[in-house]
Amino acid sequence: MLQAGIVGLPNVGKSTLFNALTASGKAEAANYPFCTIEPNRGIVIVPDERLDELAKLVNPRETVPTAIEFCDIAGLVKGASKGEGLGNRFLANIREVDAIIHIVRCFIDDNIVHVSATPDPISDIEIINLELALADLATVEKRKERILKSVKARDKEAILEDKVLNKLIEILNHGKPFSIDIFEKDEVNFVKNLHLLTVKPVIYLINVSEQNITGEDNPMVDKVREYAKTHNAEVTVISAQLESELVSLGQEEAKEYLQDLGIQDTGAEKMIKKVYGLLQLRTFFTAGEKEVKAWTIQSGTKAPQAAGTIHTDFEKGFIRAEVTGYHDFVDCGSYAAAREKGVTRLEGKEYVIQDGDIVHFRFAV
Numbered sequence: 001m002l003q004a005g006i007v008g009l010p011n012v013g014k015s016t017l018f019n020a021l022t023a024s025g026k027a028e029a030a031n032y033p034f035c036t037i038e039p040n041r042g043i044v045i046v047p048d049e050r051l052d053e054l055a056k057l058v059n060p061r062e063t064v065p066t067a068i069e070f071c072d073i074a075g076l077v078k079g080a081s082k083g084e085g086l087g088n089r090f091l092a093n094i095r096e097v098d099a100i101i102h103i104v105r106c107f108i109d110d111n112i113v114h115v116s117a118t119p120d121p122i123s124d125i126e127i128i129n130l131e132l133a134l135a136d137l138a139t140v141e142k143r144k145e146r147i148l149k150s151v152k153a154r155d156k157e158a159i160l161e162d163k164v165l166n167k168l169i170e171i172l173n174h175g176k177p178f179s180i181d182i183f184e185k186d187e188v189n190f191v192k193n194l195h196l197l198t199v200k201p202v203i204y205l206i207n208v209s210e211q212n213i214t215g216e217d218n219p220m221v222d223k224v225r226e227y228a229k230t231h232n233a234e235v236t237v238i239s240a241q242l243e244s245e246l247v248s249l250g251q252e253e254a255k256e257y258l259q260d261l262g263i264q265d266t267g268a269e270k271m272i273k274k275v276y277g278l279l280q281l282r283t284f285f286t287a288g289e290k291e292v293k294a295w296t297i298q299s300g301t302k303a304p305q306a307a308g309t310i311h312t313d314f315e316k317g318f319i320r321a322e323v324t325g326y327h328d329f330v331d332c333g334s335y336a337a338a339r340e341k342g343v344t345r346l347e348g349k350e351y352v353i354q355d356g357d358i359v360h361f362r363f364a365v
Contacts, residue, residue, distance in 0.1 A: 001043075002296060004275055005071045005097035006205075009124050012105040013207040013240035018042065018072035020243035021268050040072040046276070046283075046294070047269050050326055050356060054285060054292045057333060064293040066283060068272060071097060091135050091197065099201045099275055102128065103240075106220035107209040121220045122227055125204070130175040132197040137172040139194055140165050164190040177202055179232050201278045202233040205271060213239045213261065234274045238267030282355040285326070286310070297353060306353045307361040317363035321347045326356035 006014045022042030045065045055063045073093045094100065105119045144165050150158035164187045171178050177198045180191055191199065206224050208215050215221035215237035228235045246254045246266060258266065265273075275281075280299040284306060285292065297306050303323075308315030324335070328343035338344045353359065 001067060001069050002099075002275075002279070002281070003069045003071060003097045004099045004101050005073050005094050006101045006103060007073050007094060007128065008103035009105075009127065012103045012124070014072050014103050015040070016244050017103065017205070017207070017238070017240040018070060020240060020247050021070050023247045042070050042072075043067050044070055044268070044272070046272055046296075048283060048294055050283075051285070051292060051294050053330060054287050054326075054358070057330070058287045058289070058292050060287070060289055060292045062291040064291055066294040066296045068275065070101075091132075094132075094197055094200075095195055097200070099203065099279055101203050101205050101271065101275075103205045103207050104224055106206050106215070106218060106224065107212065109209070119220070121206075121224050125224070125227060126175070129177055129198070132177070133172045133175040136194075136196045136198050137169065139196065140168045140172065143194065144169075160186065161190045163187075168194075168196075172198065177231055177233070202231075203271065203274050203278060204228050204233055204235050206235060206237045207240050208237055210239050210242045210245075213237070213242060213263065234278050236267065236271050236274050238271065240267075243267050282353065284353050284355070284357045284359055286360070287329075287358050288360075301353050302349065303347055303351045303353060303359075303361075304349050306359065307363065310361070313365045314361050314363050317365040318349065319362045319364060321351060321353075322360040322362065323347050323351070323353075324358045325354070326358060329358050 006018055008014050018040055021044050045067050048065060051063060051065055071093065102125065104121045104125055106121055108119065144162065147158045147161055147165075151162045164183065167183075167187075168191070171182075177200075180188060180199045183191055204224055204227070206215055206221050208218060208221065212218055221237060225235050227233075243266060246257065249257060254266070258264070276283075281296050282299050282301070283294050283296055285294055287293075295306070295309050297309060303321040304315045304318040307318050307321070322344060323346075324332075324338045324344040328341075329335075329338055332338040332341055332343065335344065
């Protein structure tokens with residue numbers, strides 16, 4: 001299951017947001033640093049109106065959405081890479097996640113403690129980015145030591161890896177996140193094998209007050225947007241406190257409340273969509289009398305590998321896929337009508353599954 005880690009300095013709203021996302025109340029939200037020690041984990045359903053529409057047409061016994069696991073990770077402070085605060089534990093936890101949700105506080109509230117007395121979003125961001133880079137630098141330098149003998153022995157692969165490590169050291173000394181795309185094809189695997197923190201996809205989640213839920217006319221928000229543009233990161237504005245309050249309302253009442261504020265989606269829904277976009281994820285569906293289910297795959301996934309997300313036997317014995325586009329299916333109203341109109345087609349092993357495809361896999365084991 002996809003994992004996203006919620007990180008940030010202490011007291012920026014991580015646990016408040018986690019509680020709102022999972023509606024679990026598991027994470028203690030308190031006005032002092034390090035109230036989260038072990039990461040809290042919660043499963044969050046990915047909202048998808050298409051799933052509900054398919055269920056109306058197919059009338060299955062069960063509807064199964066896809067989900068994301070969110071981890072509320074302990075607040076990080078300056079010096080974490082050297083063990084300050086809960087540094088080592090923080091860094092170990094963050095290595096496990098697929099994407100980083102980096103919460104940045106962009107509001108002033110004298111009643112909520114800030115580790116640096118006054119919130120300075122760019123300084124706050126760079127504290128964490130620097131600590132991640134320093135931790136990665138230590139990883140890279142250790143790897144250099146391990147392959148030193150092989151480099152001296154003129155081992156071709158070790159020489160290539162050493163070249164990649166030197167390139168990484170130069171990048172990491174700047175203390176900034178970076179994209180793995182800057183490496184050549186023959187270099188990428190060396191980088192991936194290091195499991196670095198600074199190459200993980202990042203969304204800067206701007207936490208604003210309830211009085212400033214759009215983030216407009218907020219100089220701190222503008223600074224974070226500019227920073228994100230230059231660091232290949234996504235941005236979402238959210239009020240963690242508002243999200244927390246919405247949880248106490250019923251679904252319909254919460255929607256009405258947001259509409260009154262001129263907002264279509266909750267901050268949580270916007271964030272989940274950003275995670276999907278950032279990780280280049282796509283959703284396909286299986287739909288039958290037993291269940292209608294959403295499945296998550298990477299963009300560019302071919303039919304046999306998509307079948308493998310359901311069961312490994314489906315991939316091994318893949319014959320072909322019967323595919324109907326979501327909109328075509330909804331327009332037709334049933335499989336029978338879709339087949340009759342010719343919008344359902346048979347696809348082979350090279351077919352790339354598209355977002356919204358409704359697929360029935362044919363296989364033999």
